[in-house]
Amino acid sequence: MVSITAQPAPIDLDLDHTALVIIDMQRDFLLPGGFGETLGNDVGQLQKVVPPLMELLAAARAAGMVIVHTREGHLPDLSDCPPAKLHRGAPSKRIGDPGAFGRILIRGEYGHDIIDELAPIEGEHVVDKPGKGAFYATDFGKILSDNGITQLLVTGVTTEVCVHTTTREANDRGYECVVVSDCVGSYFPEFQRVGLDMIAAQGGIFGWTAASTDIIAALAASERPGIVAAS
Template identity: 40%
Template sequence: MHQETASAAGRLAVVEARPGPVEVDLAAAAVVVVDMQNDFAAKGGGNDLAGIDISVLRAAIAPTARVLAAARRAGVPVVYLRHEYLPDLSDMGPLGSKNQLIHTAAGVGRRVPAPDGSVGRILVRGTWNTEIVPELAPEPGDTVLSKTRFSGFHATGLDAALRRLGVRDLLVTGCTTSVCLESTVRDAMFRDYRPLVLADCTGEIQGEEHHESTLVLVERLFGWVARSADLLRALGG
């Protein structure tokens, strides 16, 4: 199989994937990083404070960092999503809506001490809690978008940003596999994007079975699934 190097925009990188090899057009691709923020994946964040084991999310950081480095070398844009709410929580949804109920139960808006010495608030915009984990920090030229629902396409500028960049192929990473990542992938497919989920660049705190179930659904119905090493090989290292 002929694999193009990452240096020339417009060439195809053929990635070994499930259910079969997929051609990624490097001139029409973007990496999407879903919600890899402190509240979900950092010590001292909301999940960690709630006693949730975040090790599966922490394990996704290193392979994701390698993907981001390779993508930037290839000139592939990187788009970050952050799940976060206004300080008054007015964008969490009407009283009694499912989004409002589950996020209220999860302590969204609660003041907590942040590891950087500031006063944090769980999933509130402008706090340490919703910053991207430092290992994956955005770089100049990257796109960072806020979202208030599980899908990155709901009431956000994601679709417009991707279309402005001329993107068709999405290299999807982030958390959690069966909730925000899956919701975003489904909506991407409905809009005729081609999502490729990198299985080791995501994780599911609700259990491995939910992680695996989403990967099966993606490869059967919504896109393709590969390992980060498969992508890196296709990008020439």
């Protein structure tokens, strides 16, 4: 058990029952020329998340924590992509269209996969999800249950969409969620600020927020025997 400095109050984490969840750190969202940029977004806002998240991931691996990566994307025939999602707005490119990194948000394409800096290693879970939340139409909940997980460190992109949706879903299912404030990102700075404020508002209505440095320090101080990640 370790105590983490957090908002709205400190929280104790039982590391044997805590998972690090890394949401949608995919090339289509983060790389220049990818889907996110074709929508008119500044991908540099998301890339700020990468260095602190690399450090947190290394610390979680060293502590032997359960680690789950998610990827948003669809089957090649788009049978799992509802029209309301496929046809929203008027983007220059849509899901399934050819993009700089293959067909956009299609499973198996280069752009659908996780960026090299955060690539999963053996023993880590990868959940492919067709929606914003990690629980919908996936085995995410089963992975957590099978591993006895009750608390989540939530990271990834984007703060106001897939991070928020997953955190809210987890909260409704009884999980205690700590959203790692410098390890989540939005294309919109105002959404980032408000999104984090909403998590911890009203005494922690959806969970807690904490800085990666405080979590890493607590993991190091726990002196738990862990698994050293391959370089």
